[in-house]
Amino acid sequence: MGQSIIGEPTPYSTKADLDELEKLGRRHDRPAGQILIEENEDSDHVLFLLSGYVKILVSWPKRAVAIRAPGYFIGEMAAIRKQKRSAQVVALTDIQALLIPADKFLQYLVDHPTVMLGLLRETDERLLELTRKTASAELNSELKLAKVILELIDLGLGTSNGTAVRLRFGQRDLGELAGVSRESVAKAVAAFKKQDLVSVGRGSVTILDPQGLRRLADSETDG
Structure with missing residues (x-):
């Protein structure tokens, strides 16, 4: 069959598990910005992310609640x-x-208990993530935005020139991910700019001092 199109195994899957998964599905490559799954839709498939990142949005107006990286199943709980x-x-x-068709995915989980166990662990991690988000609900907008920006940098979604890091996220995107209003994002960004922490371009934000932003986030978290 040649080299597998799936890279390194996920932490809870063996190479053999992933090779078998590849046989069950077909490639589904899409450009940035395309909707992969609609809320409330009836569909009978699961996606396994090979490369790139997706964002998860809920409610109306849409609010981003998570970002998923390569190695994640997408839409598995509905299946x-x-x-x-x-x-x-x-x-x-x-x-x-x-x-991957839903029926094949479900049988795959039965046949590969290590993957099933991994999904249980992943579900627990998502619950912990939700708990952390709930616990941070009272944080001020600046801290929320700083934490989201740092999370995006840590995910490797920025472009670095050695010192500064550019993120291709507009203020609306950042507000969705942080769960704050556009007005609050604008105020927070203005405060960051006064401290020479960031600069803003069209559809992007450049973190001029990533360590300074991290110190700000850590100091406010510590009280």
Whole structure:
């Protein structure tokens, strides 16, 4: 068959698991900005993300609640529960994925208990993530925005010139991810600019002093 199109195994899957998964699906490559899954839609497939990043959005108006990286299943819970999609999924960057029919995915989980166990662990991690988001609900807008920017940098979604890091996210995108209003984002960005932490371009933000922003976030978190 040649070299597998799937890279390194995920932390909870063996290479053999992933080779078998590749046989069940077909390639599903999409450009940045394309909707991959619509909230409340009836569909019977699961995506396995090979490369690129997607964002998960809920409610109306849409609010981004998470970003998923390569190695994640997307839409697996709807397939397991046999219910409508609970969120919209949009390609944050160009993505490469496998599209796997739901019935084949469910049988795959039965045949590969290590993957099933990994999904249980991942579900627990998502609950912890939700708990952290709930705990941070009272944080001020500047701190929320700083934390989101740092998370995006840590995910490797920025372009670095050695000192500064550019993120191709507009203020609306950052507000969605941070769960704050556009007005609050504008105020927070203005405060960051006064401290020479960031500069803003069309559809992007450049973090001029990533360590300074991290110190700000850490100091406010510590109280």
